[in-house]
Amino acid sequence: MMEFTTIKKVYFIGIGGIGMSALARYFKFHGKEVRGYDKTATPLTRQLENEGIAVHYEEDLNRIMTDADLVVYTPAVPSGHKELVYYRQHGHPLMKRSEVLGLITRSSFNICVAGTHGKTTITTMIAHILRHTGYGCNAFLGGIAVNYNSNYWSDQRNVCIVEADEYDRSFLRLSPDIAVITAMDADHLDIYGTAAEVQQAFIDFSGCLKPGGLLLSKEGLEKGADLKGDHHLTYGLETTADFYATEIRIDQGDYLFRMMSSDWSIDKVVLPMGGRHNVENAVAAIAVAHRLGIPGDKIVEAVAAFRGVKRRFEYIVKQPDRVYIDDYAHHPEELRAVISGAKELYPEMKATIIFQPHLFTRTRDFADGFAKSLDMADEVLLLPIYPARELPIEGVTSELIAGKMKKAKLTLADKKEVLDIIKDRAGNRDQAQLLITAGAGDIDLLIEPIRQLLEV
Structure with a gap:
């Protein structure tokens, strides 16, 4: 079995992925030589380059690391990728991200957060609380923490906070001391x-879960009773959970609440983040922090200082008469959460959502759910499907969702047409506007142009 100390040079295929880039930063931090490939340049890959990690964007055997001790690749890379084929043919050690995380965390105390929704926010919240309070941790996040503009950091304390990814069953390679399960919806x-x-x-x-470890799951999960672990507790917004929030109220876009359990409570928690679902996420993070022995007053200070995760109910524009929120939502339940959360905070504003479906298979499988969630908005601008790793499926387009919608005003448009629509409306201040962009594809390319149009 490979030992971390024997690794000197690491090459990444798909280095620009959010989880892969965190690993690249980890190896660089520990003095390893790191290089990699990705299909396209992004702000994240540019950050890696600025940090001294060489990245190229074409399949080029002349630019790979031929003497790599370890090659890390993402399952999203096609099996026929030239660089991946080269490393396989020449016998280089190859590992998926999950295998590397298993290697790194083999001898650490691990807090692993899994779930089809909410895991990035909870992972980041926990890591932030531990960092802000001085407890310390090594963080491997699935999003960019706004407080630190990073998805990775390191600390002397041998504690790892890991986002446990269910894709490709990757999370089964981890060994949690504390495991959190947020949702088990079909995806x-x-x-x-x-x-x-x-x-x-x-x-x-x-x-x-390691023997004696804690399993914390969301209250009310279907099959929740089948989850394993000798010490299984629940969290949520219902008083039937072992940990819950009560006395929830909204104050200028923040949530204020009291954190409760059977034998302790924390008063006057302020969460400066939109969406009632994020109160639930905060409950899970606070429960973990309390389990580690962090004092309640320090937890309250840390939560109040939390600025969120990029593309997770992220405020792009926040003005009295116009609010623009961006979210990574790409599943019907995530869409429901962001739309309902935004409308709860801004009930008097007209709610318009720009949504980009992600993957043909997901669109096919959840078209009914997408239509139902999108109908919660007043208006929907629906982009074409972002294919990512998939080839088209006959009959599966954004029109499949559109045909099932019944309430919201609907426009099918490409990115240029969306910007033209927003531009035409930008000068109209007669009605307060709430705008949401949502999706896991390249819809993030619209964020800055839309912000510039709205901040006039």
Whole structure:
């Protein structure tokens, strides 16, 4: 079995992925030589380059690391990728991201957060609380923490906070001391086939918990009773959970609440982040922090200082008469959460959402759910499907969702047409406007142009 100390040179295929880039930063921090490939340049890959990590954007055998001790690749890379084929043919050690995380965390105390929704926010919240309070941790995040503009940091304390990814059953390689499960909804059916198989994977993940470890799951999960672990507690907004929030109120876009358990409570928690679902996420993070022995007053200070995760209910524009929120939502339940959360905070504003479906298979499998969630908005601008790793499927387009919508005003448009629509309306201040962009594809390319149009 490979030992970390023997690794000197690491090459990444797909280095620009959010999880892969965190690993690249980890190896660079520990003095390893790191280089990599990605399909396209992004702000994240540019950051890696600025940090001294060489990245190229074409399949080029002349630019790879031929003497790499370890090659890390993402499952999203096609099997025929020239560089991947070269490394396989020449016998280089190859590992997926999940295998590397398993290697790194083999001898550490691990807090692993899994779930089809909410895991990035909870992982980042926990890591932030531990960092802000001085407890310390090594963080491997699935998003960019706004407080630190990074998805990775290191600390002397041998504690790792890891976002546990269910895609490709990657999280089954981890060994949590504390495991959090946020949701077990059907997703990645191109991998799992059925909703029952998705649920079984999470049940198997709970079985990875170390002896004596804590399992914390959201109250009310279907199959929640089947999760394994001798010490299983729940969190949520209902008083039936072991940890819950009460006395929830809204004050100028912030949530104020009291954190409760059977034998302790924390008063006057202020969460400067939109969306009632994020109060629930904060409950999970606070429960973990309390479990580690962090005092309540320090937890309150840390939560109040939390600025969120990029593309997770992120405020881009926040003015009295216009608010623009961006979110990574790419599943019907995530869409429901962001739209309902935004409308709760701004009930008097007209709500318009720009949504980019992600993957043909996901659109096919959840078209009804997408239509139902999108109908919660007043108006929907629906972009073409972002294919990512997939080839087109006959009959599966954004029109599939559009045909099932019944309430919201709907326009099918490409990115240029969307910007033209926003530009035409930007000067109209007669009605307060709430705008949301959502999706996991390249819809983030619209964020800055829209911000510039709205901030006039």
